[in-house]
Amino acid sequence: MATAAVASHAHPPTSTGLDHRKIAIWAFIGSECMLFASLISTYLIYKGRSVVGPFPHEVCDPPKCATHLNAILNIPVTSVSTFVLLMSSLFMVLALAAVENKGKPGYEGILGSSKLWLLATAIAGTTFLGFQAYEFTSFVHEGLTLRTNLFGSSFFTLTGFHGAHVTAGVLWLLTLLAIDMKRGLQPKDALLVDISALYWHFVDVVWIAIFTLVYLIR
Amino acid sequence: MADHEFTHTNPEIDVHAMGEMHEHPTWKQYKWVAIILTLITVFEVWAYYVPSFVASPVFVPTLLIMSAAKFAIVVLFYMHLKYDHRLFRGLFTGPLIIAMATIVSLLFLFGKFARR
Numbered sequence: 001m002a003t004a005a006v007a008s009h010a011h012p013p014t015s016t017g018l019d020h021r022k023i024a025i026w027a028f029i030g031s032e033c034m035l036f037a038s039l040i041s042t043y044l045i046y047k048g049r050s051v052v053g054p055f056p057h058e059v060c061d062p063p064k065c066a067t068h069l070n071a072i073l074n075i076p077v078t079s080v081s082t083f084v085l086l087m088s089s090l091f092m093v094l095a096l097a098a099v100e101n102k103g104k105p106g107y108e109g110i111l112g113s114s115k116l117w118l119l120a121t122a123i124a125g126t127t128f129l130g131f132q133a134y135e136f137t138s139f140v141h142e143g144l145t146l147r148t149n150l151f152g153s154s155f156f157t158l159t160g161f162h163g164a165h166v167t168a169g170v171l172w173l174l175t176l177l178a179i180d181m182k183r184g185l186q187p188k189d190a191l192l193v194d195i196s197a198l199y200w201h202f203v204d205v206v207w208i209a210i211f212t213l214v215y216l217i218r
Numbered sequence: 219m220a221d222h223e224f225t226h227t228n229p230e231i232d233v234h235a236m237g238e239m240h241e242h243p244t245w246k247q248y249k250w251v252a253i254i255l256t257l258i259t260v261f262e263v264w265a266y267y268v269p270s271f272v273a274s275p276v277f278v279p280t281l282l283i284m285s286a287a288k289f290a291i292v293v294l295f296y297m298h299l300k301y302d303h304r305l306f307r308g309l310f311t312g313p314l315i316i317a318m319a320t321i322v323s324l325l326f327l328f329g330k331f332a333r334r
Contacts, residue, residue, distance in 0.1 A: 018303060019235035026306045030313030037317030041324040079263045083256065089296050090252040097245055111245060191236055201297045205289050212285035216266050217278055 025195045029202045032165075036206050039161055040213060043154040050149035054142055057218040072144055073215055074135065081131035082211050085166075088124030089204045091117050092197045100190045114185050114193070118177045121200065125170040132163045155214065162210060165203050172196050237303030243295055251295045258284050 014020055053060030053069040060069040095117035101107040102114070110116060136156070139145075144152045176196055179185060185193060243251070262284050265271050294300040299307055325331060 016303075016305060017234050018237045018305065019232075022235070022237055023305065023309070026309040030309050033310075033313045033317040034320070037320050041321045044321070044325060044330065045328045047330075075263065075266060079259070082259060086255050086259065087252065089292060090248060093243075093248045093296050094245060097242070097248070100242075191232075194236060198297055201292055204296075205292050208285055208288045208292065212262065212281050216262055216281050218272065 021195055025198050039158045043158050046150040046154045050151045052149050054144045056151055072142055078215050081128050084124050085128045085204055085207050088121050089201050091121040092200045096193045096197045099185045099193045100187055102187055115180050118173055122170050122173040125166055129166055162206055169200050169203050237306055240301040242298055242301055255288055258288050
C-alpha cells in the first residue's frame with residue numbers, strides 16, 4: 001500500500017535520482033548568492049564616500065549639511081524586524097515538519113497544523129515588510145532618497161531587492177496556504193513545501209548578512 | 219542512489235527524490251536552533267552599543283564571525299544542507315565561494331583595505 005502510494009507520486013526518473021525541482025531551487029539559490037554579492041559589494045564600495053548627509057551611523061552638522069542631521073539607521077527597530085524574520089524561519093521548518101509528519105504521533109494539534117505554521121510564516125514575513133516600509137518612509141521624511149547620496153542609492157537598492165524577495169516569498173507562502181485550505185497538504189506534497197522553505201530560509205540568510213554588514217558594522 | 223540508506227518514517231514521502239540522506243531534526247532541535255540564533259543576534263546588537271568594543275580592532279571580526287555562524291546554522295539545520303544530498307551542498311557552496319571571492323576582490327580593487 002505504502003509502495004503504491006510512493007509509486008503513484010514518484011517523479012520521472014532522473015540521472016541523479018533527485019527531483020529536478022529541488023536541484024533547480026538549489027541552483028537558483030546559488031545564482032541568487034551572486035546577485036546579492038554584487039549588491040552588497042556595491043554598498044560596501046560606496047560606504048563612507050557620500051559627500052552629503054544623511055549618513056548611516058554619523059551625525060551631520062553645518063557646514064557639511066545645511067541643517068543638523070542625525071545618524072539615520074534605527075538599530076532597535078531593525079533588530080526587532082531581524083528577530084521577526086529569524087522566527088519566521090522557525091515557523092517555516094515547523095510547517096514542513098507538520099506536512100511531512102501529518103497524522104503521526106507527536107504531531108497532533110498545534111504542532112501538526114501546517115496551516116497555522118504557514119500562516120505564521122506569512123504573517124512574520126508581512127510584519128518584516130511593514131517594518132521595512134516604516135523604515136523607508138521615515139528615511140524619506142528625514143531627507144534620504146534613492147538620489148540623495150551614494151549611501152541612499154546603494155542602501156535602497158540592496159534592501160529594496162531583499163524586500164522584493166521577501167514579498168515574493170510571502171506570495172508563495174500564501175499560495176501554499178490556499179492549497180492547504182482547499183484540499184489539505186499531505187506528506188506527498190512535502191517537496192512543494194520543502195522548495196518554498198528553501199527559498200524562504202535563503203531570504204533569511206541574506207538578511208543575516210545585510211543586518212551585520214549594513215546596520216551593525218560602522 | 220546506492221549510498222541512500224535512510225528511509226523516512228512516513229512511507230508517502232519520496233526521500234530519494236528530495237535528496238534526504240539523514241533524518242531531519244525534530245521540532246525540539248529546531249527550537250534550540252532558534253534560541254541560539256536569537257542569542258547571537260542579541261549579542262551582536264549589544265556589542266553595537268558598547269563604545270569601547272566598537273572602537274576596538276576585534277569589533278568587526280567578531281560581528282563577521284557571529285554573522286557567519288548564524289548564516290551557517292540556518293543553512294545547515296533549517297535548509298537541511300547537513301542532512302541532504304551532497305549535490306545540493308555543491309550547488310550552494312560553489313556559487314557562495316564565487317560570491318564571497320567577488321566581494322573581497324572588488325573591495326581590494328576599490329581600495330577598501332588600503333591604509334589611509
